[in-house]
Amino acid sequence: xxxxxxxxxxxxxxxxxxxxxxxxxxxxxxxxxxxxxxxxxxxxxxxxxxxxxxxxxxxxxxxxxxxxxxxxxxxxxxxxxxxxxxxxxxxxxxxxxxxxxxxxxxxxxxxxxxxxxxxxxxxxxxxxxxxxxxxxxxxxxxxxxxxxxxxxxxxxxxxxxxxxxxxxxxxxxxxxxxxxxxxxx
Amino acid sequence: xxxxxxxxxxxxxxxxxxxxxxxxxxxxxxxxxxxxxxxxxxxxxxxxxxxxxxxxxxxxxxxxxxxxxxxxxxxxxxxxxxxxxxxxxxxxxxxxxxxxxxxxxxxxxxxxxxxxxxxxxxxxxxxxxxxxxxxxxxxxxxxxxxxxxxxxxx
Numbered sequence: 001x002x003x004x005x006x007x008x009x010x011x012x013x014x015x016x017x018x019x020x021x022x023x024x025x026x027x028x029x030x031x032x033x034x035x036x037x038x039x040x041x042x043x044x045x046x047x048x049x050x051x052x053x054x055x056x057x058x059x060x061x062x063x064x065x066x067x068x069x070x071x072x073x074x075x076x077x078x079x080x081x082x083x084x085x086x087x088x089x090x091x092x093x094x095x096x097x098x099x100x101x102x103x104x105x106x107x108x109x110x111x112x113x114x115x116x117x118x119x120x121x122x123x124x125x126x127x128x129x130x131x132x133x134x135x136x137x138x139x140x141x142x143x144x145x146x147x148x149x150x151x152x153x154x155x156x157x158x159x160x161x162x163x164x165x166x167x168x169x170x171x172x173x174x175x176x177x178x179x180x181x182x183x184x185x
Numbered sequence: 186x187x188x189x190x191x192x193x194x195x196x197x198x199x200x201x202x203x204x205x206x207x208x209x210x211x212x213x214x215x216x217x218x219x220x221x222x223x224x225x226x227x228x229x230x231x232x233x234x235x236x237x238x239x240x241x242x243x244x245x246x247x248x249x250x251x252x253x254x255x256x257x258x259x260x261x262x263x264x265x266x267x268x269x270x271x272x273x274x275x276x277x278x279x280x281x282x283x284x285x286x287x288x289x290x291x292x293x294x295x296x297x298x299x300x301x302x303x304x305x306x307x308x309x310x311x312x313x314x315x316x317x318x319x320x321x322x323x324x325x326x327x328x329x330x331x332x333x334x335x336x337x338x339x
Contacts (some may be wrong), residue, residue, distance in 0.1 A: 004314045004325040011323060013330050026332050083232075104214070112309065113213065120216030132235040135254075136214060137232035144242045146255050147214040 003057070003083075005047035012054065014044030019056055021069050032069045039063050040074035046083035046094070046128065055091065057081035062093050064109050077103040078114045083128035083139075094126030094138060101126030102138050121145045208262045217255075224258030225249045232275045232314070241283065243273035248285050250298050261298040268292050275314040275325075284322060286312035291324050293337045305339075306331040311332055 003014035013020040020031040033042050040060030048055040054065040056072065059080045063072040079098025084091065091105045095111070100114035101124045115138075116124050123142030130137045131149075138145040186240045219242075220228050226247030240258075242249040247262040263271050269290025277284045285292040286302070288311040292301040306312075310327035317323065322333040333339060 001325040001327060001329065002313050003314045004323045004330060006316050006318055006321065006323050011330065011332070013325060025328060089291060102214075115214060115216070119214060120218060122216075122218040122220065122230075127230060128232045130233045130235055135235065136216075137233040137235050137240065138216065139233040139242065141229045142235060143218040143220040143228045144225060144230045144240070144249075144255070145216040145218045146240075147216045149214070158232075 002045045003047045005049055007049045007051070010049070011098060012047045012049055014047050014056065016043050018042045019044045019047070019054075019069065021054075028072070030069070032065075032072070034060070037065070037070060038072040038074065040072070040081075045081060048084045048086045050086065055084045055086055057084040057093060062091070062103075073109070075105075075109040075112070077112055082126055085129050087129050087131040090131075090138060092129045092131060094140075096125040096127075099124055101140050102129060102136075117142075120147070131171040204302070205312075219251075219255055223255070224251075224260060226262065226271070227262035231273065232297040233278050235277055236278060239278070241274055241276040243276040243285065246271050246275070248273045248283075248298060251321065259298070261294075261301070266294075266299060267301040267303075269301070274312060277315045277317045277322075279317045279336070282317075282339065284315045284317055284324075286324060286326075288312070291315070291326075291337075294333070304333070304337050306333070324327060 001015050004094050005012040009025050011022045018031045019029050020029040022029045040063040041058040043059040046057030052068045056063040062075045062077050062081050065072045077093045077095050078100050079095040081093050083094040093103045100116040101121050102115040103112035105112045120146045123140040125141040128139040134149045136147045226249050227244040229245040230242050232243035238254045240251040247260045249258040249260045251258045270287035270294045272288035273285050275286035283294040291301040291306045291312050294301045312326045314325040320336045322337045324331040
């Protein structure tokens with residue numbers, strides 16, 4: 001057994017023969033595999049879940065289910081996945097054997113940006129990833145690598161300028177409509 | 186009419202810039218790497234958990250804890266602190282409880298890592314991972330899943 005996650009009364013256990021899911025606190029389990037649900041590989045090394053959405057790091061990439069594990073879609077993360085964490089819109093996957101040790105997706109897995117020692121990571125063998133308080137923590141076999149997430153985007157002056165112009169226009173328009181209304185009477 | 190066109194353009198532009206604002210990682214991440222020089226027990230880090238400025242690193246030579254956002258780490262071991270084994274495969278922390286899944290037992294500390302007790306979890310063998318939520322603790326081992334509903338007491 002490689003990994004474990006829980007969300008409410010649902011427990012997820014990643015093994016070397018699939019992903020076992022219990023929805024009753026561990027009393028009974030359903031095992032999901034590559035053959036019965038499309039899991040990327042039966043070696044499940046890392047897990048994250050929220051509601052019906054399950055993220056499974058496997059030796060075949062990152063597998064995501066949006067129906068509680070019935071079916072999975074598998075995504076390429078450039079190597080074997082060893083761990084997964086989800087924060088906001090971003091999916092973080094620790095990886096190895098592909099020359100990079102972290103893959104990050106901002107679009108639900110459709111595409112990933114990969115990170116390696118070139119970006120300051122301790123090694124290209126990633127063991128796990130965690131995100132907390134605006135920092136990304138990557139466990140590698142060459143150290144613990146920490147990155148600060150960019151601050152939330154601040155709207156530039158353009159939206160304010162646009163709103164002000166629109167407001168000014170609507171004032172003029174109202175005045176004109178009022179004038180038109182009074183002349184037609 | 187001219188002002189109408191300006192207004193339309195400006196609102197369209199503002200709508201566009203707002204639409205482009207969701208929390209995508211626009212800038213690439215730049216990492217700073219922490220090693221044994223910073224106090225880690227080993228550079229081979231198998232798992233990590235963080236809460237505020239406190240970082241817990243599961244290493245192959247002890248559990249390393251930083252209380253200053255990673256500037257420095259203190260390493261806790263089997264010999265010095267009673268950890269079940271120096272090979273730590275997973276770590277999780279809730280409140281003052283720290284849970285360490287080691288290759289030869291499941292360890293719990295309630296005083297920041299200074300002292301550890303080995304929980305009787307059943308399952309046995311090497312412990313690969315741990316997850317906790319409230320007082321529920323879930324431990325993955327070669328023997329299966331062990332669940333405690335009282336923070337690891339039983």
